[in-house]
Amino acid sequence: MxxxxxxxxxxxxxxxxxxxxxxxxxxxxxxxxxxxxxxxxxxxxxxxxxxxxxxxxxxxxxxxxxxxxxxxxxxxxxxxxxxxxxxxxxxxxxxxxxxxxxxxxxxxxxxxxxxxxxxxxDTRDVSRWTVRHGRECCPLFSDGIEHVSLERIPAGATVLGGPVESAEMLVVEGSLREHAQEYERGSWVRLPPGTYPDLVAGRCGACVYLKTGRFANPVSLAGASC
The missing domain is CATH 2.60.120.10 (Jelly Rolls)
Known part of the structure; x- marks a missing residue:
């Protein structure tokens, strides 16, 4: 499939x-x-x-x-x-x-x-959150190849501050907006290498699962479902 x-x-x-x-x-x-x-x-x-x-x-x-x-x-x-x-x-x-x-x-x-x-x-633990680049961030994983975090993005702020090798996001709260397209809570977006200055948080802001970096190719096609 x-x-x-x-x-x-x-x-x-x-x-x-x-x-x-x-x-x-x-x-x-x-x-x-x-x-x-x-x-x-x-x-x-x-x-x-x-x-x-x-x-x-x-x-x-x-x-x-x-x-x-x-x-x-x-x-x-x-x-x-x-x-x-x-x-x-x-x-x-x-x-x-x-x-x-x-x-x-x-x-x-x-x-x-x-x-x-x-x-x-536990992303509900306030001690896990820091302020980075003017917004709240909860780092989850980083290995030099990919970086995973939850990001609280103020209304109208750009989601990605500069060029990315690749990016993937899930809107956990609020919404994102890009031109006329709105990505409400539950939306999943995957972006190839590039810059995305027009992808911003919606009018109430957003909390986003964000993964950036060089996405790994599958090491195996073995493994059961979750």
């Missing part, structure tokens, strides 16, 4: 364009934002867990990245409410579930081979 597969091309999906597709596991649905391969492929998705839904224990040979958007997402006996950021490195495994239901943003099979450190970050 191919969904927005070419990383050199711009891609965007707004909530009005969401198409919920059933996963192999009852009670779990996905919106496919980017996919190369089938159930064991490289993927970026919005995943929705119904209450009391789960996936069997499974490995992630090429890693997995998760941002909990609503509800509570669980791995075994550990529970992560909305706002938690998880990064499971290549070779990790887990048994995901949700007792109350959850919506998560998930990236599968997109990590570098050498990445080995798991990350658990």
């Amino acid at each position: 191919l969904v927005n597969p070419d990383l050199s091309l711009r891609a965007a999906v707004t909530p009005h364009q969401y198409q919920w597709i059933a996963s192999p596991q009852p009670g779990v649905e996905r919106v496919m934002l980017n996919r190369v391969g089938g159930e064991k492929g490289r993927a970026t998705s919005i995943v929705r867990y119904a209450p009391d839904s789960w996936f069997p224990h499974h490995p992630h040979p090429a890693g997995e990245e998760i941002l909990v958007l609503s509800g509570t997402f669980s791995e075994g006996d550990t529970h992560y409410p909305a706002g938690w950021y998880l990064r499971n490195p290549p070779g990790s495994s887990h048994q995901p579930s949700s007792a109350e239901g959850a919506v998560i943003f998930v990236k599968l099979g997109q990590m570098q081979r050498g990445e080995s450190r798991p990350v658990r970050a």
Whole structure:
């Protein structure tokens, strides 16, 4: 399966364009934002867990990245409410579930081979936030190849301050605007190398998951769904 597969091309999906597709596991649905391969492929998705839904224990040979958007997402006996950021490195495994239901943003099979450190970050913790370039930033991951953060962007401010090698963003709160196009909460945008001075926060500002850098090619097409 191919969904927005070419990383050199711009891609965007707004909530009005969401198409919920059933996963192999009852009670779990996905919106496919980017996919190369089938159930064991490289993927970026919005995943929705119904209450009391789960996936069997499974490995992630090429890693997995998760941002909990609503509800509570669980791995075994550990529970992560909305706002938690998880990064499971290549070779990790887990048994995901949700007792109350959850919506998560998930990236599968997109990590570098050498990445080995798991990350658990509660973005609700005010001590994790700093002011950088005139706006609040919650750093989540950086390895010299890619940089991941949550950014609170004031109304009308430019999202990207200069040229980027590549950029990917998910609007967590508020909205973004570019000319006549508005990207409301839940919108996903992927940008190729370039400058984007006209991409700004909407009239109420925005909180955005932002990844910039040289995006990794999949190290493997093996690994189960989240």
